[in-house]
Amino acid sequence: MGVATAPAGPLADADLTGPGRAHWLRVARESADDLATDAVAREQAGKPPLDEVSRLREAGLLTLLVPAGSGGGGADWPTAYAVVREIATADAAIGQLLAGHYFLSWSARFLAEPAHAARLERQCAAEQWCWGxxxxxxxxxxxxxxxxxxxxxxxxxxxxxxxxxxxxxxxxxxxxxxxxxxxxxxxxxxxxxxxxxxxxxxxxxxxxxxxxxxxxxxxxxxxxxxxLSVDEDDLSPVTAMASPVGRLLSVQLRLGMAEGVLAEAREYSRAGHAHRHAARPAGAPQDPHALAAYGELTVLTRSASALADQALEAVHAGLARGEDLTYDEYADVSVLVAMAEAASSRAAQESTARALDIVGARSASMRLGFDRFWRNARTHTLYEPVGPRLREVGDYFLNGTHPPFVLPV
CATH class of the missing domain: 2.40.110.10 (Butyryl-CoA Dehydrogenase, subunit A, domain 2)
Incomplete structure (x- = not known):
């Protein structure tokens, strides 16, 4: 049994009449920039994110996955993943909130009869629901x-x-x-x-x-x-796709955390604020320690991102297969997502922890808020540990055992 690869088959046809991927990525970047302006103050205040949800609603991001014909954004899952990742670079908690919303609001597509799901989606779009x-x-x-x-x-x-x-x-x-x-x-x-x-x-x-x-x-x-039964008489391969679809949201969330902390640390280092040596600001081109750390974390994050891209392609292809999807193909998809979970977890934990060392003692400043990246990443990875996913990958590789149906926390 080899390492899982993406199942054969074309990607899903985009029978979408919404604004398109470029539009939503631009909206996500604008929303992320908006959230970044007061991210530290909002995180320290710790109030329920009613204002943040209003920002997402006004941007049209809550109805992103609802078909355009039902009043939504008409986007696909690859676009939704990219949006979650972009938002998470600025505010991982709001990224998690949005990821959970996308998965739960879409769950009727996996579990309910088509007419039932369509009714629910139309009401969701009309009333701009946020799901939890x-x-x-x-x-x-x-x-x-x-x-x-x-x-x-x-x-x-x-x-x-x-x-x-x-x-x-x-x-x-x-x-x-x-x-x-x-x-x-x-x-x-x-x-x-x-x-x-x-x-x-x-x-x-x-x-x-x-x-x-x-x-x-x-x-x-x-x-x-x-x-939600795991009995194969009740759980078809296409319904089982709810598991990798939802878990891949966590992958994008973790990658957003890693990319967000590296981007913020880079800007701080370029400004030359943190000093490791009296004559040489930490993170400056002359600092070999910072260069090596940035290089290692960039490789780690980019590697996890590449694996996530493979998993995304597999998920998208699996969804496109629809009722023709087999249990073996589903297993391939699920294992690829498990690999991406493990890689993204390591990238998020190491990047958010070691960025503090790169910045130096000033990273302890509450005003700068660098600690929020580490706290967010560690909390998320505690709720979504990768140990079980690694065992599933190993069992699949060694014994060909299909991974269990596991939904994200």
Whole structure:
């Protein structure tokens, strides 16, 4: 069994009538520049990112993936990945918020009937929803039980991205009578839903994360998107693509963190502020230590980026295969994404940590805010550890074992 390669097949036809990729990349750069102007102050204030979500909404980025015919931006996943990465270079927490929004708002495409998904997308575009929640498994799952007149949702999800600003929550619940896991959409304004800003992580503080509780919340048939069962009788290869699609968002987020800290450290070094030697500013062309560090981190980040590009091409090709996608092809895609996860995690952690050494003692200044890059990267990689992904790559390489269906936290 060799190392995974992208499955054969053409990329998806762009049956899109939106403004196009160039437009959205320009909008993303402008939005990132806007977020960068007050990134340090906003991160230190730690307020729920209501203003930041308004900025994304006004830029049209919340409806980016909704078909143009349904009132959205008409963009594809490669464009959405590029947008998340661009935003993350300026503000990793808002990048995470946007990434979670894209994955959860698209989840109906993977799990629900086409007509159901289309209705949901039209309403999402019309009302400019921001999505939050999470579909990954929990130690104590939410339960969906039958009640008079329908079903009710009960339980507590200890952490979910975007809950403090979300217009819709997509969560995982198990059916009380059968144990089948389901994806459920809930309006957080509905009676019985309570959200709490009790996330006390030292990083990603503006991702609007927190707990959410459900106390006999009514659930209609339209609120149930579909099954999250890993049984191959229920989980088709095309539905299983939800896993690599979502996990590749984390890859782009990590790469944005690495590229963002290197760009900011470079600008600071070029200005000659940090001094390692009385006659030679750190990061200046004469400093061999800074040159070597920048060189090594650039190679590390560019290498991870190249692997991410291979994974993106594989994901895009897998989506284009649609119902013709096989389990073997899905496994190839999933393993490539796992490789990119491992490489991007290392790039983000090393770049955000070692950039502090390059800048020197002044990187400890709260006014400069260099620490936020490290705190954000470390927090994200703790929630999304790469150890399991590396084991999956090794098991696939050695034994040909298909990786499990794993959704991003």
């Amino acid at each position: 929640g999470g579909l990954a498994g929990q130690d104590v799952p939410l339960t969906l039980a039958r009640a008079r007149g329908g079903q009710v949702l009960d339980g507590r999800q200890s952490y979910a991205t975007g809950v403090l600003v979300a217009d819709r929550l997509a969560v995982r619940a198990v059916r009380a009578d059968t144990g089948e896991p389901l994806a459920v959409v809930v309006d957080p304004a509905r009676h019985g839903v309570g959200t709490g800003g009790d996330a006390d992580a030292f990083g990603q503080r503006l991702a609007a994360g927190g707990s959410v509780e459900f106390d006999a919340v009514p659930v209609t048939p339209d609120d149930v998107l579909g099954s």
